[in-house]
Amino acid sequence: MPVDRSVIGSSIGVRRVxxxxxxxxxxxxxxxxxxxxxxxxxxxxxxxLLPPPVPPTFPFVMAHWGAFEELQPxxxxxxxxxxxxxxxxxxxxxxxxxxxxxxxxxxxVRVGDxxxxxxxxxxxxEKTSPDHTMTFVVTETLWxxxxxxxxxxxxxxxxxxxxxNEAPT
Amino acid sequence: MAALDFDGVALGxxxxxxxxxxxxxxxVRYAGASGDFNPMHHDEPLALAAGQRSxxxxxxxxxxxxxxxxxxxxxxxxxxxxxxxxxxxTWPGETLVTRAVVVAKREEGGRKLVxxxxxxxxxxxxxxxxxxxxxxLG
Numbered sequence: 001m002p003v004d005r006s007v008i009g010s011s012i013g014v015r016r017v018x019x020x021x022x023x024x025x026x027x028x029x030x031x032x033x034x035x036x037x038x039x040x041x042x043x044x045x046x047x048x049l050l051p052p053p054v055p056p057t058f059p060f061v062m063a064h065w066g067a068f069e070e071l072q073p074x075x076x077x078x079x080x081x082x083x084x085x086x087x088x089x090x091x092x093x094x095x096x097x098x099x100x101x102x103x104x105x106x107x108x109v110r111v112g113d114x115x116x117x118x119x120x121x122x123x124x125x126e127k128t129s130p131d132h133t134m135t136f137v138v139t140e141t142l143w144x145x146x147x148x149x150x151x152x153x154x155x156x157x158x159x160x161x162x163x164x165n166e167a168p169t
Numbered sequence: 170m171a172a173l174d175f176d177g178v179a180l181g182x183x184x185x186x187x188x189x190x191x192x193x194x195x196x197v198r199y200a201g202a203s204g205d206f207n208p209m210h211h212d213e214p215l216a217l218a219a220g221q222r223s224x225x226x227x228x229x230x231x232x233x234x235x236x237x238x239x240x241x242x243x244x245x246x247x248x249x250x251x252x253x254x255x256x257x258x259t260w261p262g263e264t265l266v267t268r269a270v271v272v273a274k275r276e277e278g279g280r281k282l283v284x285x286x287x288x289x290x291x292x293x294x295x296x297x298x299x300x301x302x303x304x305x306l307g
Contacts, residue, residue, distance in 0.1 A: 023202075026201075026202050027203070027233075029202070030195075030199045030201070030202035030203070030233070031199070031234055031237050032187075032234055032237050033236075033237040033240065033241075035240065035245050047245075049245055049246065053245050053246030055233065055237070056236040056239070056240065056248040056251050057229060057233040060203070060229055061203040061205075095209075095219065096207060096209075097255070098228035099254065099255060100252070101228070101229065101232055101252070101255075102251070102253075103250070103252075105249045108246050
């Protein structure tokens, strides 16, 4: 079944996140980043890095840690759109894979910052091999620093659902 | 930590390699730190039922591990651009090895930038993650 490409370019939701010290320290440890600045504020101060900048891939997880409900803007939430595309494919036994990931930083993201992010569905497409059909969903999130109004970073993700083709009858 | 000197970095320089034996504990720790509880990363019976040889690592753990090699070298906050493609799954028991090499240097808007090609492979040389990064040096 061909994918619905009319949704490309749609905003699929906005989120406000706060970046707290504990989650950043836990995340740094999980990616084997032993930098002292995450364990000891005195080390961060000595390095001129207080408050500390987050590890490069932390923005991928910051909504998990810091998108508290009272911070969220009211209004139209279209975050279900990706689920509407991927849900039926996963329900058919598809394997969810991460294809590509990119971060482009415009300014430092630090502990204590509050960021506002808007995610756009940048592309949806399908590739078929004799055995599998791969459905690709590309999202792009622009994060803005709430205090300065300056763009902080763009995160681009390419997510894939791989489904085995049904055997010909 | 000692700040890297832009003038002291040459094309072809390699970032010190980071080696990491991937364990199931890494997978569980990353699941907790990221909120990614896709059972393929922690539930062995489900992973086997899905045709996988075991649980497998989060792609974003691989990307994070490779990023740590970069920030260990150039310092926290130095990465201003970072892009990867996830080409192969990672498996517990594999030793993952980072590689990053300087391919360009430029100054832009007063910033001293270094471009690197980077990858993460197992010890047999099978590439897991391939990408590029831009670092700003102080």
